[in-house]
Amino acid sequence: xxxxxxxxxxxxxxxxxxxxxxxxxxxxxxxxxxxxxxxxxxxxxxxxxxxxxxxxxxxxxxxxxxxxxxxxxxxxxxxxxxxxxxxxxxxxxxxxxxxxxxxxxxxxxxxxxxxxxxxxxxxxxxxxxxxxxxxxxxxxxxxxxxxxxxxxxxxxxxxxxxxxxxxxxxxxxxxxxxxxxxxxxxxxxxxxxxxxxxxxxxxxxxxxxxxxxxxxxxxxxxxxxxxxxxxxxxxxxxxxxxxxxxxxxxxxxxxxxxxxxxxxxxxxxxxxxxxxxxxxxxxxxxxxxxxxxxxxxxxxxxxxxxxxxxxxxxxxxxxxxxxxxxxxxxxxxxxxxxxxxxxxxxxxxxxxxxxxxxxxxxxxxxxxxxxxxxxxxxxxxxxxxxxxxxxxxxxxxxxxxxxxxxxxxxxxxxxxxxxxxxxxxxxxxxxxxxxxxxxxxxxxxxxxxxxxxxxxxxxxxxxxxxxxxxxxxxxxxxxxxxxxxxxxxxxxxxxxxxxxxxxxxxxxxxxxxxxxxxxxxxxxxxxxxxxxxxxxxxxxxxxxxxxxxxxxxxxxxxxxxxxxxxxxxxxxxxxxxxxxxxxxxxxxxxxxxxxxxxxxxxxxxxxxxxxxxxxxxxxxxxxxxxxxxxxxxxxxxxxxxxxxxxxxxxxxxxxxxxxxxxxxxxxxxxxxxxxxxxxxxxxxxxxxxxxxxxxxxxxxxxxxxxxxxxxxxxxxxxxxxxxxxxxxxxxxxxxxxxxxxxxxxxxxxxxxxxxxxxxxxxxxxxxxxxxxxxxxxxxxxxxxxxxxxxxxxxxxxxxxxxxxxxxxxxxxxxxxxxxxxxxxxxxxxxxxxxxxxxxxxxxxxxxxxxxxxxxxxxxxxxxxxxxxxxxxxxxxxxxxxxxxxxxxxxxxxxxxxxxxxxxxxxxxxxxxxxxxxxxxxxxxxxxxxxxxxxxxxxxxxxxxxxxxxxxxx
Numbered sequence: 001x002x003x004x005x006x007x008x009x010x011x012x013x014x015x016x017x018x019x020x021x022x023x024x025x026x027x028x029x030x031x032x033x034x035x036x037x038x039x040x041x042x043x044x045x046x047x048x049x050x051x052x053x054x055x056x057x058x059x060x061x062x063x064x065x066x067x068x069x070x071x072x073x074x075x076x077x078x079x080x081x082x083x084x085x086x087x088x089x090x091x092x093x094x095x096x097x098x099x100x101x102x103x104x105x106x107x108x109x110x111x112x113x114x115x116x117x118x119x120x121x122x123x124x125x126x127x128x129x130x131x132x133x134x135x136x137x138x139x140x141x142x143x144x145x146x147x148x149x150x151x152x153x154x155x156x157x158x159x160x161x162x163x164x165x166x167x168x169x170x171x172x173x174x175x176x177x178x179x180x181x182x183x184x185x186x187x188x189x190x191x192x193x194x195x196x197x198x199x200x201x202x203x204x205x206x207x208x209x210x211x212x213x214x215x216x217x218x219x220x221x222x223x224x225x226x227x228x229x230x231x232x233x234x235x236x237x238x239x240x241x242x243x244x245x246x247x248x249x250x251x252x253x254x255x256x257x258x259x260x261x262x263x264x265x266x267x268x269x270x271x272x273x274x275x276x277x278x279x280x281x282x283x284x285x286x287x288x289x290x291x292x293x294x295x296x297x298x299x300x301x302x303x304x305x306x307x308x309x310x311x312x313x314x315x316x317x318x319x320x321x322x323x324x325x326x327x328x329x330x331x332x333x334x335x336x337x338x339x340x341x342x343x344x345x346x347x348x349x350x351x352x353x354x355x356x357x358x359x360x361x362x363x364x365x366x367x368x369x370x371x372x373x374x375x376x377x378x379x380x381x382x383x384x385x386x387x388x389x390x391x392x393x394x395x396x397x398x399x400x401x402x403x404x405x406x407x408x409x410x411x412x413x414x415x416x417x418x419x420x421x422x423x424x425x426x427x428x429x430x431x432x433x434x435x436x437x438x439x440x441x442x443x444x445x446x447x448x449x450x451x452x453x454x455x456x457x458x459x460x461x462x463x464x465x466x467x468x469x470x471x472x473x474x475x476x477x478x479x480x481x482x483x484x485x486x487x488x489x490x491x492x493x494x495x496x497x498x499x500x501x502x503x504x505x506x507x508x509x510x511x512x513x514x515x516x517x518x519x520x521x522x523x524x525x526x527x528x529x530x531x532x533x534x535x536x537x538x539x540x541x542x543x544x545x546x547x548x549x550x551x552x553x554x555x556x557x558x559x560x561x562x563x564x565x566x567x568x569x570x571x572x573x574x575x576x577x578x579x580x581x582x583x584x585x586x587x588x589x590x591x592x593x594x595x596x597x598x599x600x601x602x603x604x605x606x607x608x609x610x611x612x613x614x615x616x617x618x619x620x621x622x623x624x625x626x627x628x629x630x631x632x633x634x635x636x637x638x639x640x641x642x643x644x645x646x647x648x649x650x651x652x653x654x655x656x657x658x659x660x661x662x663x664x665x666x667x668x669x670x671x672x673x674x675x676x677x678x679x680x681x682x683x684x685x686x687x688x689x690x691x692x693x694x695x696x697x698x699x700x701x702x703x704x705x706x707x708x709x710x711x712x713x714x715x716x717x718x719x720x721x722x723x724x725x726x727x728x729x730x731x732x733x734x735x736x737x738x739x740x741x742x743x744x745x746x747x748x749x750x751x752x753x754x755x756x757x758x759x760x761x762x763x764x765x766x767x768x769x770x771x772x773x774x775x776x777x778x779x780x781x782x783x784x785x786x787x788x789x790x791x792x793x794x795x796x797x798x799x800x801x802x803x804x805x806x807x808x809x810x811x812x813x814x815x816x817x818x819x820x821x822x823x824x825x826x827x828x829x830x831x832x833x834x835x836x837x838x839x840x841x842x843x844x845x846x847x848x849x850x851x852x853x854x855x856x857x858x859x860x861x862x863x864x865x866x867x868x869x870x871x872x873x874x875x876x877x878x879x880x881x882x883x884x885x886x887x888x889x890x891x892x893x894x895x896x897x898x899x900x901x902x903x904x905x906x907x908x909x910x911x912x913x914x915x916x917x918x919x920x921x922x923x924x925x926x927x928x929x930x931x932x933x934x935x936x937x938x939x940x941x942x943x944x945x946x947x948x949x950x951x952x953x
Contacts, residue, residue: 143404
């Protein structure tokens with residue numbers, strides 16, 4: 001209580017001193033106002049108001065915010081005539097500085113605290129100046145403003161680095177009277193170095209250093225190339241104050257005129273010599289204070305109640321933006337990113353600096369405010385693209401300083417664990433997933449680059465909607481990718497105008513997967529861009545691309561262990577094949593293929609220098625073999641080296657990081673897929689069909705490639721990941737796998753198959769389920785025939801009824817991952833074979849007889865077709881080996897297959913035969929074509945001159 005009573009006595013003493021202090025201030029204000037052109041009555045009444053509100057505030061009867069509003073609502077704004085200017089004239093020195101400090105401390109004891117601090121804050125004082133004010137800054141960091149010299153005359157200045165330069169208009173030296181002055185101020189600077197500002201012109205002119213005896217107007221000026229140019233006055237007698245200038249030289253500011261002896265201020269934009277008033281709707285007074293290169297304008301205005309609000313003008317549309325919870329807000333600058341800086345006060349608090357992104361002012365935490373430097377108040381004036389702010393800092397001793405501060409941007413975390421994966425079937429959709437924490441953000445920005453763009457370090461923005469899956473995990477789909485092209489991605493979080501750092505980069509190397517030759521041969525095509533493969537590889541830090549493939553499942557005969565035992569197959573030379581159990585590299589090395597002793601590397605395309613170029617990667621990249629494309633082409637058969645029901649493979653596109661011919665492979669997996677086959681024939685495999693990839697198998701067989709699926713290396717079981725690492729792969733995860741992969745099931749039908757894919761007689765159905773984690777992971781397979789009950793599959797079953805049948809089937813694994821959707825297959829059983837015959841058929845080609853015969857009813861080798869035609873220069877003798885397709889439509893049949901031409905295999909045929917009438921009617925017709933190696937092609941269409949074509953079911 002004693003201490004409190006002492007403080008009250010001290011407070012009473014200080015408040016008494018303040019009454020005297022503000023009484024002197026009111027007298028000085030009245031004198032300054034009259035000499036500045038104010039009507040004497042208005043000046044005197046204003047001085048009384050000034051004295052009243054400051055005295056009430058000193059005794060705690062009027063709070064700080066109320067004090068400001070009472071004062072600002074009475075006194076019209078004049079450039080350089082304000083409370084700040086009055087206090088800068090030096091009359092406060094009559095009281096000791098400690099009294100002023102204590103008085104201000106008591107006066108501002110209820111001031112609210114700000115929300116944040118600047119990242120950097122530097123005071124700017126012109127050397128030798130009493131006071132310094134900074135008003136403008138460009139992207140080079142050049143600053144403009146004004147300062148008062150020892151004679152209390154105001155000058156315009158620029159600051160570049162630490163070099164200050166006064167830029168007074170020649171012949172316009174400021175005047176002084178009773179320690180008050182009006183001179184020049186540089187208020188804005190653009191990136192071209194053009195400087196805008198204003199100065200006081202007295203009429204009639206007065207001698208430098210004399211007391212002001214006449215009226216004056218405030219005129220705008222523009223410094224360009226070191227030469228001042230006076231801006232034309234908007235009305236001839238208005239006070240014109242430029243506040244900002246953009247790189248196009250467009251200026252915004254304010255002008256005021258007397259209306260019924262009351263000064264009214266308007267906002268303007270000046271383009272060339274044309275002024276346009278841009279007061280916001282409902283404004284009683286307005287000030288335009290900032291403009292960027294997009295022509296976006298900010299400022300503030302008074303409404304009819306005298307309240308202060310910020311405005312944003314873009315494309316002719318006004319947006320009114322106030323700091324949340326503020327009593328008054330004003331914008332004073334805007335940069336080219338749309339970030340605006342301003343000042344606000346709330347309740348009884350002081351003016352406080354804030355920034356806001358005008359692109360998203362309603363987003364969470366869009367506004368950011370800053371504490372002052374410990375002085376009486378801090379106000380901002382402008383902001384550049386780097387987020388540097390300049391303004392005025394008023395200290396506790398009545399001094400004024402310029403400042404430059406850096407906005408402390410929100411420290412947004414970067415997205416992590418970005419991944420890109422090919423989805424869909426047409427190669428135009430890429431799934432992106434990433435992780436992000438709980439920072440408040442407005443969204444994400446995604447960018448991508450092609451290999452060509454990666455070479456030039458170019459990124460393109462993509463527009464896609466991001467959605468959250470589980471908390472913290474995000475995803476998006478790029479649906480604008482070029483078909484099967486390769487892309488590299490990165491993502492950033494953003495909040496207002498603040499972006500996080502980029503995430504990790506994630507590349508997607510898309511593969512086109514398909515099967516050829518009636519689903520017997522696996523074909524994967526990689527074409528990353530229009531640039532060459534070597535250029536694309538180099539862009540991603542590789543020497544070249546290649547393939548590596550693993551046999552991941554084969555039913556090994558238990559009597560064959562490491563190549564020893566009766567269950568092992570033998571090579572042509574009688575040696576046992578020393579194949580360990582899968583997973584193992586395919587083709588296996590160092591034995592198993594005739595060329596492998598020359599290729600100690602596990603890659604699909606041979607890389608050994610000096611080896612047969614037929615198998616070399618470099619030969620595959622020659623211009624005649626599409627240097628922008630790399631193919632994987634494999635036709636394995638079951639069984640060819642160990643008995644099995646089917647084989648399973650995992651194949652990987654890889655980027656090689658070591659030179660050709662290195663004995664120690666080093667690579668990175670780029671894209672992966674798994675596939676299976678149960679094709680059974682006498683020959684096949686990459687050894688047999690690598691040179692001529694498009695040549696179909698010589699001998700017929702059963703089965704096909706099935707259950708092809710794209711995967712990531714992380715989805716592979718530990719055994720295959722270990723095999724990849726052992727063979728030279730880098731970056732393969734060793735973390736335990738969480739099984740989320742459902743099995744895949746395929747159905748295989750066997751029976752006598754005829755035209756249109758129909759079966760004649762009973763059909764045997766075999767279901768084969770595969771899983772990335774191997775057959776042991778499959779818990780159960782079941783099926784339902786023609787909508788009947790669900791049956792557990794344990795062995796092949798037979799369907800024999802004539803008609804159309806549908807089986808629905810699927811599998812589930814040990815982790816209860818179930819196949820979804822369930823696959824199905826529909827087939828038709830008929831009672832008898834169709835009749836498609838041609839006996840004794842011939843026709844003439846250029847007068848020479850060509851003969852043809854066929855008897856077609858079933859697929860495979862049970863159907864026959866032959867054709868013979870010979871001249872002195874040409875011989876065409878064709879015999880079918882197998883028929884792979886039969887189609888029947890009324891009296892017309894189409895069938896095709898493979899065979900031998902002049903005793904050589906590798907040729908295909910297609911025949912269209914029409915039964916037009918009875919034998920000898922001349923209405924039967926036939927069309928036939930034969931194609932084969934080296935672009936061989938032969939075709940003929942004719943009416944049958946002899947014999948008879950018969951077609952019917």
